[in-house]
Amino acid sequence: MTFTSSLKQRxxxxxxxxxxxxxxxxxxxxxRFANDADAVFSFCRDIADATAQYACAFKPQIAHFAALGAxxxxxxxxxxxxxxxxxxPVILDSKRGDIGSTAQHYAAEAFDRYAADAVTANxxxxxDSVQPFLDRADRGVVILCRTSNPGAGDxxxxxxxxxxxxxxxxxxxxxxxxxxxxxxxxxxxxxxAQLKEVRAIVGDDVPFLVPGVGAQGGDVEAVVTNAKNxxxxxxxVSSSRAILYASKGDDYAEAAANAARELQDQINRFx
Amino acid sequence: MTFTSSLKQRxxxxxxxxxxxxxxxxxxxxxRFANDADAVFSFCRDIADATAQYACAFKPQIAHFAALGAxxxxxxxxxxxxxxxxxxPVILDSKRGDIGSTAQHYAAEAFDRYAADAVTANxxxxxDSVQPFLDRADRGVVILCRTSNPGAGDxxxxxxxxxxxxxxxxxxxxxxxxxxxxxxxxxxxxxxAQLKEVRAIVGDDVPFLVPGVGAQGGDVEAVVTNAKNxxxxxxxVSSSRAILYASKGDDYAEAAANAARELQDQINRFx
Numbered sequence: 168m169t170f171t172s173s174l175k176q177r178x179x180x181x182x183x184x185x186x187x188x189x190x191x192x193x194x195x196x197x198x199r200f201a202n203d204a205d206a207v208f209s210f211c212r213d214i215a216d217a218t219a220q221y222a223c224a225f226k227p228q229i230a231h232f233a234a235l236g237a238x239x240x241x242x243x244x245x246x247x248x249x250x251x252x253x254x255x256p257v258i259l260d261s262k263r264g265d266i267g268s269t270a271q272h273y274a275a276e277a278f279d280r281y282a283a284d285a286v287t288a289n290x291x292x293x294x295d296s297v298q299p300f301l302d303r304a305d306r307g308v309v310i311l312c313r314t315s316n317p318g319a320g321d322x323x324x325x326x327x328x329x330x331x332x333x334x335x336x337x338x339x340x341x342x343x344x345x346x347x348x349x350x351x352x353x354x355x356x357x358x359x360a361q362l363k364e365v366r367a368i369v370g371d372d373v374p375f376l377v378p379g380v381g382a383q384g385g386d387v388e389a390v391v392t393n394a395k396n397x398x399x400x401x402x403x404v405s406s407s408r409a410i411l412y413a414s415k416g417d418d419y420a421e422a423a424a425n426a427a428r429e430l431q432d433q434i435n436r437f438x
Numbered sequence: 439m440t441f442t443s444s445l446k447q448r449x450x451x452x453x454x455x456x457x458x459x460x461x462x463x464x465x466x467x468x469x470r471f472a473n474d475a476d477a478v479f480s481f482c483r484d485i486a487d488a489t490a491q492y493a494c495a496f497k498p499q500i501a502h503f504a505a506l507g508a509x510x511x512x513x514x515x516x517x518x519x520x521x522x523x524x525x526x527p528v529i530l531d532s533k534r535g536d537i538g539s540t541a542q543h544y545a546a547e548a549f550d551r552y553a554a555d556a557v558t559a560n561x562x563x564x565x566d567s568v569q570p571f572l573d574r575a576d577r578g579v580v581i582l583c584r585t586s587n588p589g590a591g592d593x594x595x596x597x598x599x600x601x602x603x604x605x606x607x608x609x610x611x612x613x614x615x616x617x618x619x620x621x622x623x624x625x626x627x628x629x630x631a632q633l634k635e636v637r638a639i640v641g642d643d644v645p646f647l648v649p650g651v652g653a654q655g656g657d658v659e660a661v662v663t664n665a666k667n668x669x670x671x672x673x674x675v676s677s678s679r680a681i682l683y684a685s686k687g688d689d690y691a692e693a694a695a696n697a698a699r700e701l702q703d704q705i706n707r708f709x
Binding site: 190228230231233234236238262263264265266267269270272273275276279280289290291292293294295296311314315316317318319320321322323325326327332335336339378383 | 499501502505507509533534535536537540543546547551560563564565566582585587588589591592593594596597598603606607610649
């Protein structure tokens with residue numbers, strides 16, 4: 168199965184467009200993990216197990232592991248998800264981007280070392296910097312288009328030939344880079360108008376990874392109505408902190424499951 | 439000492455603008471490392487020790503370590519350089535870029551976990567994505583401007599208000615982002631005309647990290663004459679493969695030293 172077909176299958180099987188972000192921050196962990204030497208793995212595993220039934224994908228964010236020197240926990244977490252929830256693809260959120268010969272090593276990091284089904288990538292260096300990811304036809308490449316952060320427009324809104332840079336990125340990806348049909352785009356939930364514009368450019372077949380609901384303030388109704396495709400899918404609406412840290416008590420897993428299910432329900436009302 | 443002051447001091451002390459790139463690829467290591475379980479560290483350490491006297495900086499490229507699961511070797515390598523060659527700053531080449539809250543974790547990765555003196559960063563997400571790096575006033579932030587790879591122009595050459603994107607990046611960095619005086623720019627050796635344009639935009643005080651001489655084909659004379667500042671410095675001319683893999687024999691360290699010294703001499707002829 169390719170990432171794209173796994174994702175389509177999962178949208179239907181789980182009736183969910185929720186992507187559960189796994190961003191471990193030990194200071195926010197429930198008290199019971201205070202003496203767990205393997206807390207990063209244990210906490211993320213518990214969240215994954217509790218939320219899998221509501222998830223179309225998992226998205227571990229690698230900086231959170233790297234800052235802690237927890238690469239081993241990340242590898243074991245992804246292996247655990249593959250073994251325990253085999254229908255749920257894993258996107259390694261690392262936003263890599265480098266010259267082609269180096270990008271090959273980043274592709275090896277994401278796809279071979281961590282066995283991720285997809286990886287996020289930065290387009291600033293151009294097509295040859297993304298090619299080693301694109302060449303792995305069974306894996307997904309989720310390319311930054313219009314990001315969710317306040318400063319997104321600093322570069323992404325600069326206007327070339329009457330259209331902002333992020334629209335040029337969307338067009339390049341859809342028309343030129345997506346020859347293996349394995350590209351997705353990152354478009355932030357905080358920019359509903361831009362979600363609509365990008366969907367109009369790329370059509371129904373390019374999935375969007377949509378961060379920015381929850382802690383960053385994106386509105387679910389606006390996201391879904393503006394960004395869904397004709398089938399009422401096409402989205403991985405990502406939530407991290409609002410799910411992971413829904414409770415600091417012993418009900419953390421249940422609270423995370425509830426938060427994921429509520430987001431699923433909220434999304435499904437507008438599909 | 440800040441990164442910027444360390445670098446200036448080192449340009450003078452070593453009379454060198456050579457940045458030695460540390461990109462370990464075990465398949466290219468000399469035969470003597472075949473049975474060394476710690477080959478990634480041992481090889482890079484030997485290269486660093488052999489080339490330090492000719493180097494204004496070292497630049498380990500993290501993808502090469504990450505693909506091998508060799509984060510521990512990277513940490514020990516940087517610690518070794520700091521201990522053994524304290525005047526030579528270390529740039530962690532990781533080209534990170536993410537929303538602010540995540541970028542804080544990447545800053546912790548580069549500056550706290552690995553104790554790097556500087557880090558490379560991607561500007562596509564805008565200022566707030568770089569801010570956690572900029573805020574570390576004692577460390578350097580080396581921002582991608584015009585990269586050395588063939589596809590660099592795909593996005594970087596798109597024209598906004600009569601000027602290509604990479605020039606807008608150069609201007610933003612020099613005029614807006616560099617409030618702590620800790621910014622440098624990546625401008626590839628493969629684009630001599632662009633080196634000259636960017637130097638004209640940013641003036642003498644923003645150092646350039648210039649990859650692309652050697653294996654990528656950049657011309658040293660064109661780089662130095664177009665990109666040096668008024669003091670005949672301002673450059674970190676990076677070479678990786680041509681130094682690291684100068685010999686596969688037992689003379690690998692001596693060959694690396696010779697390659698670094700030759701690049702130093704070549705550069706100094708045109709300063």
